[in-house]
Amino acid sequence: MRYFDNASTTYPKPEEVYRAQDVFLRSAANPGRGAHQFALNAARQIFDSRLAVSEFLGIRDACRLVFTGGCTQSLNMALKGLSWQPGDVVLTSALEHNAMMRPLEQLKKQGVGIVQLPYAKSNVIGADDLRSALSQKKIRLCAVSAASNVTGETVNLADVAQLCAQYKVPLLVDAAQSVGVIEQNIDDLEISIWCASGHKGLMGPPGVGLLYVKSSVEIEPLIAGGTGSQSENFAMPSDYPDHLEAGTLPGPAILGLAAGVRFLADNGIAKIAEHEMMLAAQFLDWAQTQPHIHIYGPKTIAGRLAVVSFSMDGMTPDKVADILDSRYSIAVRPGLHCAAAAHRTLGTIDAGLVRASFGWFNTVSDVEYFCQALSEIAILATR
Numbered sequence: 569m570r571y572f573d574n575a576s577t578t579y580p581k582p583e584e585v586y587r588a589q590d591v592f593l594r595s596a597a598n599p600g601r602g603a604h605q606f607a608l609n610a611a612r613q614i615f616d617s618r619l620a621v622s623e624f625l626g627i628r629d630a631c632r633l634v635f636t637g638g639c640t641q642s643l644n645m646a647l648k649g650l651s652w653q654p655g656d657v658v659l660t661s662a663l664e665h666n667a668m669m670r671p672l673e674q675l676k677k678q679g680v681g682i683v684q685l686p687y688a689k690s691n692v693i694g695a696d697d698l699r700s701a702l703s704q705k706k707i708r709l710c711a712v713s714a715a716s717n718v719t720g721e722t723v724n725l726a727d728v729a730q731l732c733a734q735y736k737v738p739l740l741v742d743a744a745q746s747v748g749v750i751e752q753n754i755d756d757l758e759i760s761i762w763c764a765s766g767h768k769g770l771m772g773p774p775g776v777g778l779l780y781v782k783s784s785v786e787i788e789p790l791i792a793g794g795t796g797s798q799s800e801n802f803a804m805p806s807d808y809p810d811h812l813e814a815g816t817l818p819g820p821a822i823l824g825l826a827a828g829v830r831f832l833a834d835n836g837i838a839k840i841a842e843h844e845m846m847l848a849a850q851f852l853d854w855a856q857t858q859p860h861i862h863i864y865g866p867k868t869i870a871g872r873l874a875v876v877s878f879s880m881d882g883m884t885p886d887k888v889a890d891i892l893d894s895r896y897s898i899a900v901r902p903g904l905h906c907a908a909a910a911h912r913t914l915g916t917i918d919a920g921l922v923r924a925s926f927g928w929f930n931t932v933s934d935v936e937y938f939c940q941a942l943s944e945i946a947i948l949a950t951r
């Protein structure tokens with residue numbers, strides 16, 4: 569299988585990631601539940617993982633980094649845990665994933681308004697559009713993704729954060745696609761809430777995500793339950809991370825995530841990103857010589873991740889992906905990519921697009937094979 573669906577989840581994982589999960593399952597039990605060796609071992613391993621991931625992300629206070637089940641869960645916990653007043657407005661971008669749009673849609677029932685910024689052709693969010701929207705009185709939160717999972721376009725987060733700070737509007741970032749690919753020192757930016765997946769660029773397994781909440785931000789827990797601490801109280805502890813970590817943590821997935829992060833740190837995030845962008849450039853350059861293939865988003869690698877969506881004349885995205893899979897054993901993702909807002913913005917809501925997302929374990933010859941397969945499919949499509 570040639571796997572070009574790394575924006576869904578990276579595959580394969582580094583060997584260390586498989587091994588770390590196995591080690592946890594064989595040597596650790598439930599952290600914070602009991603004082604026997606296996607419980608202590610679990611607590612120690614999870615503590616070490618929290619420190620390693622925080623350090624990698626540039627978060628000084630590791631306690632404020634909460635482990636969740638994934639980026640969708642992090643976004644829901646953040647958006648639903650803030651206290652809202654009817655009439656509050658959330659500002660968001662034109663390219664958001666349903667993990668952002670669906671919880672926002674639910675907030676409408678509490679009288680919260682949602683304003684989507686226009687789609688700016690460079691950097692997704694135009695500075696003038698953002699400035700004029702932020703100057704409106706009722707903006708309570710700016711909630712945007714750092715990179716689109718459809719076009720691969722990146723947002724200039726430093727500029728957005730600076731403008732939000734200027735207007736004293738808290739910024740929530742969905743970093744599902746950018747984490748592990750774009751180097752980020754979270755504490756260096758004015759970010760109030762930061763959400764990410766563990767199973768994409770960080771190379772961890774599914775089942776773990778991240779939620780960072782700045783100390784000045786209040787979030788009510790969406791899920792309440794046992795934490796192994798302050799068990800005499802019915803109220804959730806106010807200390808982090810317990811405040812937002814009810815129930816047994818996914819220990820194997822957390823250990824796998826920490827192993828993924830160590831793999832990135834050892835190899836260097838810049839080297840990995842350079843390799844992925846080289847493959848994206850190879851594909852983009854080829855695609856632009858093909859009259860029947862149309863790229864969405866930037867035509868070069870500037871301002872994007874190694875995520876490239878396209879359409880093919882004469883064939884639906886579903887059909888292209890189906891032939892790639894069944895005849896060539898190539899994995900891509902067709903359709904709407906759980907991002908209806910983005911596809912509405914792009915005018916591709918009816919059939920969607922074909923998305924190819926390149927990863928560290930792909931090679932130049934994989935991409936050559938992919939291009940050759942698409943050339944053959946294009947002949948079928950235009951017959």
Ligand SMILES: Cc1ncc(COP(=O)(O)O)c(C=O)c1O
Pocket residue numbers: 575576637638639640641665667668713715716717742744745764765766767777
């Ligand atoms: C931009 C974006 N946000 C959120 C998510 C949801 O992430 P998770 O699968 O970790 O819940 C995704 C997943 O594809 C995504 O691309």
